[in-house]
Structures are given as C-alpha cells and as structure tokens.
Amino acid sequence: MAEKEGAIVKTGHEEGLKMAASLLEEFGLPLGLLPLADVVEVGFVKGTGYMWILQKKKVEHNFKMISKLVSYDTEITGFVSTKNIKKLKGVKQLEIARI
Template structure:
C-alpha cells in the first residue's frame, strides 16, 4: 500500500524537522513534548489528510487532527512491563488537562498533559 505523502510539506534535517514537528503538534493543540524526537532526518505533513511522518532512527507515522493523533505507528508505551504499540492519542476536549493513550492491545492510559510539555 502506498504511503499517502502526495501534496505533503517536507522538512529535512534535525533542526528544521524538529521545528516543523513541534509546529504541527502546536497547531493541533497537542503537547509539544508528546513524541520522541531524536536525530530527526525528515518530517512531512499532508495538511489535507492530516498524515504526518517523522523519519529518525525509528520511523513514526500517524494522522493528526485537532487534539488527536490516530493510526499512530512507531511509538510504544510501557505498561505492565510490556511495550504495546500506541495507536491513538487524544487530548481531552473540553480541556481537562489530561491526555489519553490507547493501544491495539486494548490498554488505555490517561496522564496529565504537563508530563508531555516540551523538554520533559
């Protein structure tokens, strides 16, 4: 299956990639420290579909929309000594200061948003 990158804006390099990734999160009402960003090679975003990709040592992809990332791939969350893949992240709306993570394994976890502030 082809990756839906057509019409996307692409930023290459660590500094430009991080700036772009943070701007996407900010624009969609998501915490700026939400995604692990290290040694970024490329960040791309298709505004019409919300599809985002981040290429680093490990690739991260998903679809962003207001206060949510869905169909997320490439991010794990530690739960019960296991690392299930996280596939949906939602900032509660109306705002409660909480963010919810869901995995394909059926695990749901809620955290305070400040835990994912930039630099945390």
C-alpha cells in the same frame, strides 16, 4: 506513496524538529509528546492530516509524571487532527519494572 502526495517536507534535524513542534502546537497537542532525536525528515499532508517523522535511531523516553516508558521507532506515522493522532504507528508503551 500515495498518502505522501502533496506533502510539506522538511529534512534535517533542526528543520524537522521545528516542523514537528509546529504541528503539535497547531493541533493543540503537548509539545513534549514526541521527544525526538536525530530527526532525518518530517512530512505533513494538509488535506488528509497524514504526518510522518523519520529519525536515525529509536528513542525511549520515561514520562515520570505518569510513570510510563515509551519507545519511539525510527519511523513514526499517523493522522493528526485537533487534539488527536489517529492510526499512530511507531510508538509503543513499555513496561517499567517497579522495585
């Protein structure tokens, strides 16, 4: 893919998780924004801000403080910049049933 050209890529869970956390911190985003599991690959193109995360399975996370359930697909992509991720794909807010 042309958008991945010139990317820094880390593979494996430990290295991928470190890179994802580093990107969030570098761009002033909350470290808990992307709760990931079984990371396969994380990539970032510095020139465009394009990033991607591949993980083995979908993850659902309940953000209790804001009462939101969020689903993270096996592939998450977007363009990261200071305090912002644009064109984010692979992340969806789900409805929480209130009893």
